[in-house]
Amino acid sequence: MDSLFKALADPTRRALLDSLRAKPGQSLSELQGQLEMSRFGVMKHLGVLEEAKLIVTHKKGRFKYHYLNALPLQEAIDRWVEPLLEQPAARAVINLKTQLEGTSKMSKPDFMMQTYIHCTQDALWRALTDPEANAAYNFVAGSCVREGNKLILKFEDGSPMLILTETKLTPKTRIESTFEPHWAGPNVPLEHSRFIYLIEPQGENCMLTVEHYDIPAGQEGVAEGWHRTIAGLKTWLETGQSVRFAHGEMAG
Structure with missing residues (x-):
């Protein structure tokens, strides 16, 4: 000691x-x-x-x-x-x-991506933490609800697609969450992983970094899902339009 x-x-x-x-x-x-x-x-x-x-x-x-x-x-x-x-x-x-x-x-991040978005730091923070916003830009979710520190993204039929549990928040700059996939169905349990959002103001823009850790074997397709989701986020924040980028099948 x-x-x-x-x-x-x-x-x-x-x-x-x-x-x-x-x-x-x-x-x-x-x-x-x-x-x-x-x-x-x-x-x-x-x-x-x-x-x-x-x-x-x-x-x-x-x-x-x-x-x-x-x-x-x-x-x-x-x-x-x-x-x-x-x-x-x-x-x-x-x-x-x-x-x-x-x-x-x-471990080092299994997946990492970075993009610049023309928006305020407050707007990006709200978009990442607000359930209605998540539903607007996620490429496959039909809806999203918040239960405490959990964001639950759902398919159009109301069944859970993905549960994100926020484990640590540094307001406006950092979000650490677990990543709990349910897209394979209620009787097909999938392993969990974790990811981090990093927000850095850049003048009139924000730099958003995504780091995803401990991606289980067979779930490598989440990288493609991230690209589509973040593209939807960027479009939604910069234009106000909800655009879903090609509903691809996520790996399970």
Whole structure:
């Protein structure tokens, strides 16, 4: 526990952790480019973080990629905050956060896309979180409803097509969600994955990035679905028209 608090005490190391939380799987060169520090200096800070188990690394070829490991922080929370968590819902949220941040961040995005949309940051945020908006630009959904932190997209017959559960929101800039497909029917369970929306204002435009992680085998077709959905989103925000781009069959 001493090594944990020692690692967190330095602002440079906290900045490195923030960077790895925002973008998992960065190399030493990528991290050094964000700091006014020598390569050796960044390596020393990364060594302290690795010793504290706050980061884990994955070596591929001659490159080493760094990832945030939230488990030591979770253990510290459990040690001092656990007695205060009397509500089951609070425990469930922390367990989910641990699962998503502690295990899924071991991989790089399986799919990533980026586009520029002529709209305000507020308008894009509303479009991504409002159920009626989601139904207007999604390429296959007939309707969409919100139940708490869940967006449930449905087919024309009212059966669920896709459930998106928001696990972490940074207002107007970042949305982390699980991705729960139901397009194969109620009796054909499909594995879940997760994705992230990143919003960055660019003058009178916004840059939207989609990162999709842990896509199960057999669901590679979600990449095509993303292209069609985001194309519909861009058209809807820029023209006000609801356009559905070719109802293709999504992989199950």
